[in-house]
Amino acid sequence: MGESLVGIIGWPVSHSQSPKMHSYAFSKLGLFDWRYLFLPVDIAPKHRLQEAVFGLRALNFVGANITVPHKEAVLPLMDSLSDEALCIGAVNTIHIKDGQLLGHNTDAPGFVNDLLEQGIDISAMKVLLLGAGGSARAITYGLLAHGCKSITILNRTEEKALVIAKAMSQRFSESLVKTAALDFSNIKNNAHADLIINTTSIGLTDLSAMPWDPQIHFSSSQVVYDIIYGKKTKFLQHASLSQARAIDGLGMLIHQGALAFSIWTGLKAPVQIMKDCFKV
């Protein structure tokens, strides 16, 4: 038997913490023949993604993570899709089994598992979601699948929020997803939500920017979650200053990664080991 290969396809991927996290778990669990590789695949030319994904199969990979900007484009390349990946319309984990490409989405349960672990009961919460990209779709699915009844999505391009609401209403008939444009008055009107989640990329590269108006403050009973990890965004700093509970995206990263690890290896998701990886 040779090595068992997995990796992360994205563009860029050099900043990703997934290789470090998975390699740490492999070594702690004695999986010494497993390797997790950086697999940068550009968006142009367009056929590169297909070549790369089919190349994984040719090279006997066990699977891969897929990240920005390929999570949606990779979907039609799969031989089959999990329920989650199909409804979300995005794949973040591929498992290659008997020559078949199986597409999963562990972002949705990963996000929910992080909330549950933090003792946050989403079933009774009013949620405000900022952004309507692939991550927002996964998070909306995860929240609805765990009994959340009220989600408002605000996005710069409102039509994209509407597309998510429509897709979810087919799957979760009694849940309520409202949409509006991401502007001052809509932020103000929805600022009282119990849980406010930023999934926009604002704050990712420009540390002085946030998808929120600085005049609107939070209260100590609110939870503010930013899926960006590895830095405290201006949005989370603003939330902390208002005494709200501020949570960054590291927990989501760990939980989605632990679930992918479990899909590939068949072992229990190594959540604690992956957490420890960021403490050393």
Ligand code: ATR
């Ligand atoms: P991901 O897969 O991580 O969700 P994405 O699909 O590229 O990434 O989505 C990025 C999100 O950030 C989108 O909601 C995008 O808004 P649009 O749908 O209008 O493009 C949002 N976003 C990025 N830059 C933004 C900006 N400067 N102002 C407002 N929203 C922004």
